[in-house]
Amino acid sequence: MKTRYFVGLLAMLLVGLTLSQQGPFQQRVQQAINSGGSKFAETMKQDRDQALCSQYRDKLPPEEVGAFLERQRALIKYPADGKLMGDWKQGEALFTNPRKGNCYACHTGDPKEAGAGRMGPGLVGYGQRGTSEAVVKYTYDKIYNAWASMPCSLMYRAGHHGILTPEETAHVTAFLLDPASPVNAKR
Amino acid sequence: MRNRSLWIGFLLALGLGLSIALTQQQEVDPYKEAERQRELFRQTAGILPGELYAAQGEELFGQKRGSKNVSLEACDFGLGPGKLEGALTQLPRYFADTRRVEDLETRIVSCMVNLQGFKPEEIKRDDVKALTAFVASKSSEMPINVVPKTSQEIAMYNLGRELWYHRAGDRDMNCAICHDSYAGGKVRLSPVRSPRQGLSNEWPAYRFEADKLYTLQDRIAFCYESVSIHPPDHYSEPMIALSIYMLTEATKGKNKFTELPGFTR
Numbered sequence: 001m002k003t004r005y006f007v008g009l010l011a012m013l014l015v016g017l018t019l020s021q022q023g024p025f026q027q028r029v030q031q032a033i034n035s036g037g038s039k040f041a042e043t044m045k046q047d048r049d050q051a052l053c054s055q056y057r058d059k060l061p062p063e064e065v066g067a068f069l070e071r072q073r074a075l076i077k078y079p080a081d082g083k084l085m086g087d088w089k090q091g092e093a094l095f096t097n098p099r100k101g102n103c104y105a106c107h108t109g110d111p112k113e114a115g116a117g118r119m120g121p122g123l124v125g126y127g128q129r130g131t132s133e134a135v136v137k138y139t140y141d142k143i144y145n146a147w148a149s150m151p152c153s154l155m156y157r158a159g160h161h162g163i164l165t166p167e168e169t170a171h172v173t174a175f176l177l178d179p180a181s182p183v184n185a186k187r
Numbered sequence: 188m189r190n191r192s193l194w195i196g197f198l199l200a201l202g203l204g205l206s207i208a209l210t211q212q213q214e215v216d217p218y219k220e221a222e223r224q225r226e227l228f229r230q231t232a233g234i235l236p237g238e239l240y241a242a243q244g245e246e247l248f249g250q251k252r253g254s255k256n257v258s259l260e261a262c263d264f265g266l267g268p269g270k271l272e273g274a275l276t277q278l279p280r281y282f283a284d285t286r287r288v289e290d291l292e293t294r295i296v297s298c299m300v301n302l303q304g305f306k307p308e309e310i311k312r313d314d315v316k317a318l319t320a321f322v323a324s325k326s327s328e329m330p331i332n333v334v335p336k337t338s339q340e341i342a343m344y345n346l347g348r349e350l351w352y353h354r355a356g357d358r359d360m361n362c363a364i365c366h367d368s369y370a371g372g373k374v375r376l377s378p379v380r381s382p383r384q385g386l387s388n389e390w391p392a393y394r395f396e397a398d399k400l401y402t403l404q405d406r407i408a409f410c411y412e413s414v415s416i417h418p419p420d421h422y423s424e425p426m427i428a429l430s431i432y433m434l435t436e437a438t439k440g441k442n443k444f445t446e447l448p449g450f451t452r
Contacts, residue, residue: 028342029349032428036419043356043416050354057352058364105374115215118373119365147359154369156359163357 053152060151072148076141076159079166084140084173085131091175092182094168101143101158101172109175110182119154126176127184139176144169217376217452224395225450237320237393237448240400244321247314253303262298264291264322275326276444279431281339288343290430292319292404293422312421319402320391320448327447331388333434340431343424347432350425360414362429377452382436385443392449400448403430 022030034041046054049068053060060068078084092110095103103109106119109126129135141148144159144166158164164172175181228235248259264274265282279290285297295318299305335344354361365374370381380386390403401409404426408418419425 025345025349029346029353032346032350032424033353033419036423036425037417039417040411040419040423040425044353046353046355050359053354054349054352054361058354058361058368106372115376117375119369119379152354152364154364156357161357161359 049147049151056152058152065151068151069148072145072151072157072160073141075157076145076148077166078140079170084136084170085177086167086170086174088171088174088178088181090168091171091173091178094164094172095175100163100168103172106154111185111187112182123176123183125184127179127181129177131177131179136173136177140169140173143172215376217378221395221451224452228395228450235393235448235450236395236398237391237400237450238324240317240320240391240393241324241448242321244317244319247318248321253299253305255302255304257303259295259298259302259318262294262302264294271322271325273326273329275323275447276329276332279333279340279343279427279434281337288339288427288431290403290427291322292402293427295319295322296422315421316391316400316402316405320400323391323444323447326444328443328445330441330443331434331437333431333438335431335435343428343431344435346424347428347430350429351432356414356416358414360416362410382433383440385437385440387430387433387437388442389445389447389449389451391447392445392451394451396452 033044036044049071052064052068056064079086094100095109096113098105103123104113104116106117108116108118108122108124111124126139138149142155143164145157146153146155147157147160156163159166159169176183178184225235251258261268263269263282263284264271265277265280266272266274275291278294279288281288282294282297284301287293289297292315295315296307296310299310299315300307335341351362354364365372365379366381366386370379370384372379387403387406390401390406392401392406393399394401399405404421407426407429408421411418
């Protein structure tokens, strides 16, 4: 009886320790980050899911995926007027601007754009999916928060980080889906 | 006759259109473009910018400087005092005199402080860069040979690996997601390599697009800037940790340094 009580107490103590404290290695990593200067340390701060992606080397174990996606989906915001497809011309500028979407770093889009990156899937002709409500929403959500459909993807969470506002996200959505956009020009 | 000239005109227009279409489709190969730029420098200046930096570094290296008025010729880069041949191939490594793991740039600063008597705040970044170019030139095209052995080196490698996977910033980036998961791809025109494929084997290098010499630390800083993370200070632990991580992996991939200083975009 006494032993059982003791084992239970020990187990609780262990669980408490692991939950409350960073391990010594994580403390050492933080110390190294701090040694890089205060601005570096500030921008290296992680939110919960960035830390999770780092911990699992960008490949989440299956049991983490569901909750991760749910947390990320909850972060998506929509334009006040509810229109998820805006003006493709404004979308083109946002898609191109390295300080905004910077999408050409990794994707093709307008086939005339020289030197588009090849990290992500090519987007020439993306609009052949049509503009059903489901396609528009999927596209908007992907641009606003890529981690809501693909945990730890290379593609960053443009809307969540405020690089694109909901209205701007709708413009980029239009650049990809609008039949008049050069992305979808007949070739 | 009239018909014939019309035909020729038509064919000419077609050819012109085709060639425009072809040049638009053709993408510049960044390696070939660097090679072309390098040749142009050779032809017009007779010397490469990287070689100029190295020559500048050589002069600084031999000069008696600092409060102790000595040259850097007694500086030990890990192979013994004054031994420069292949010194970069085994850096970063642990140094007993400073009791820390140092890369080439940090080691130069240590020698300027401890040997020459400079105060750390007196040391000019441009001097360190030129000296780095000079010492690195003595390891041109040699096999990389960074194998963490001491507990300090292994700890630094582990720190570097952790930073490599650390996702942060508004662009949700880390090094690995591009340089491992998508190695072989291109960001815009830039080919992306993994450490095992020899990433880090061309630094210090002259970047003709920036018209500047970049050391490995400068290149790491540029990487962080481009993913909107403020870069770590020069000579700080994150710089040394990432360097030892990448160069250890490059060693596992049996990579050599390129011509040093390198010449790249």
